[in-house]
Amino acid sequence: MSDYLLEVNNLTKRFPIKGGVFGKEVGAVYAVNNVSFKIPRGQTLGLVGESGCGKTTLGRSLLRLIEPTSGEVKFNGQNILELSGPEMRAMRRKMQIIFQDPYASLNPRMTIGDILREPMDIHGLFPGKEERKKRLYELIDQVQLQRDALNKYPHEFSGGQRQRVCIARALAVEPEFIVCDEPVSALDVSVQAQVVNLLMDLQKDLGLTYLFIAHDLKVVEYISSRVAVMYLGNMVEVAESSELYGHARHPYTKALFSAIPMPKPGLNKERIILQGDIPSPMNPPSGCHFHPRCWMATEECKKEYPAVTQQSESHYYRCFNPID
Ligand SMILES: Nc1ncnc2c1ncn2[C@@H]1O[C@H](COP(=O)(O)OP(=O)(O)OP(=O)(O)O)[C@@H](O)[C@H]1O
Numbered sequence: 645m646s647d648y649l650l651e652v653n654n655l656t657k658r659f660p661i662k663g664g665v666f667g668k669e670v671g672a673v674y675a676v677n678n679v680s681f682k683i684p685r686g687q688t689l690g691l692v693g694e695s696g697c698g699k700t701t702l703g704r705s706l707l708r709l710i711e712p713t714s715g716e717v718k719f720n721g722q723n724i725l726e727l728s729g730p731e732m733r734a735m736r737r738k739m740q741i742i743f744q745d746p747y748a749s750l751n752p753r754m755t756i757g758d759i760l761r762e763p764m765d766i767h768g769l770f771p772g773k774e775e776r777k778k779r780l781y782e783l784i785d786q787v788q789l790q791r792d793a794l795n796k797y798p799h800e801f802s803g804g805q806r807q808r809v810c811i812a813r814a815l816a817v818e819p820e821f822i823v824c825d826e827p828v829s830a831l832d833v834s835v836q837a838q839v840v841n842l843l844m845d846l847q848k849d850l851g852l853t854y855l856f857i858a859h860d861l862k863v864v865e866y867i868s869s870r871v872a873v874m875y876l877g878n879m880v881e882v883a884e885s886s887e888l889y890g891h892a893r894h895p896y897t898k899a900l901f902s903a904i905p906m907p908k909p910g911l912n913k914e915r916i917i918l919q920g921d922i923p924s925p926m927n928p929p930s931g932c933h934f935h936p937r938c939w940m941a942t943e944e945c946k947k948e949y950p951a952v953t954q955q956s957e958s959h960y961y962r963c964f965n966p967i968d
């Protein structure tokens with residue numbers, strides 16, 4: 645068995661943009677463009693980048709909730725993009741997703757017990773009455789809710805508790821991999837740490853592998869072994885989190901991470917303020933998409949998209965003029 649649970653090669657998702665009365669294609673967005681990365685079993689890859697850079701599209705494409713346009717998603721060595729509909733449905737038991745909004749993702753008319761039973765029914769798991777009951781208690785205990793929660797409805801819970809229900813629902817089918825799409829962004833700051841710690845404890849206990857999408861770089865650093873940075877559909881740098889904070893090579897990563905306030909004022913790095921707005925993804929700049937905002941850009945950057953430079957086994961970037 646490979647050490648990598650997930651191996652993604654040249655994954656691309658192109659959304660056609662239709663317009664006019666006849667719905668003719670008037671353009672396209674490459675929301676995810678030729679993205680490659682690997683996640684070792686039992687580890688977390690953080691995924692960051694400005695709004696609209698393609699994080700959600702990437703996360704959903706991995707589970708084929710959005711059908712990728714091209715590329716490869718190898719799960720346990722098997723390219724899941726080649727699976728048939730029924731094969732993929734069976735595979736989804738191993739790959740789950742947790743969404744940002746725990747309010748929108750729970751059916752208000754179902755009890756927590758029913759919400760947790762549903763995925764087990766779909767996959768025919770724990771069918772016996774006693775084993776089902778045992779399993780429900782186990783799930784509730786795992787996410788640290790009270791067992792009487794099973795008979796209650798979502799509206800009886802706080803945001804943090806609802807996110808725990810969503811986590812229990814994902815765990816119900818015994819997944820190996822979970823895409824966490826900004827799972828704490830909608831929660832109060834005081835609750836965020838509890839949910840993040842819960843996810844980390846579960847990872848340790850159950851050997852889970854995560855792709856953890858977040859806006860908050862501090863949260864990402866805390867939970868992730870490695871972090872990937874996206875810009876306009878491209879993965880521009882991937883490295884150990886400590887490495888990205890101290891030794892980012894891509895100017896965009898450097899700028900992104902320079903914005904984080906450090907606990908001691910003396911440690912604060914010089915903040916890099918990026919010029920200009922994020923360009924339209926429908927009409928991205930030529931060459932390296934970041935060049936119009938980059939203070940290191942040269943003529944070369946306007947012409948060609950830089951290939952991947954592999955700095956070490958765990959650190960790579962796409963840039964012609966990396967930072968020393
Ligand atoms: N169904 C769709 N049809 C057309 N374009 C889409 C569709 N879904 C996403 N996009 C476009 O793809 C790009 C990436 O969107 P995505 O939601 O993946 O970004 P994101 O990084 O998750 O942003 P956020 O941080 O705001 O959640 C955006 O330009 C978006 O407008």
Ligand SMILES: [Mg+2]
Binds near residue numbers: 699700701
């Ligand atoms: Mg998103």
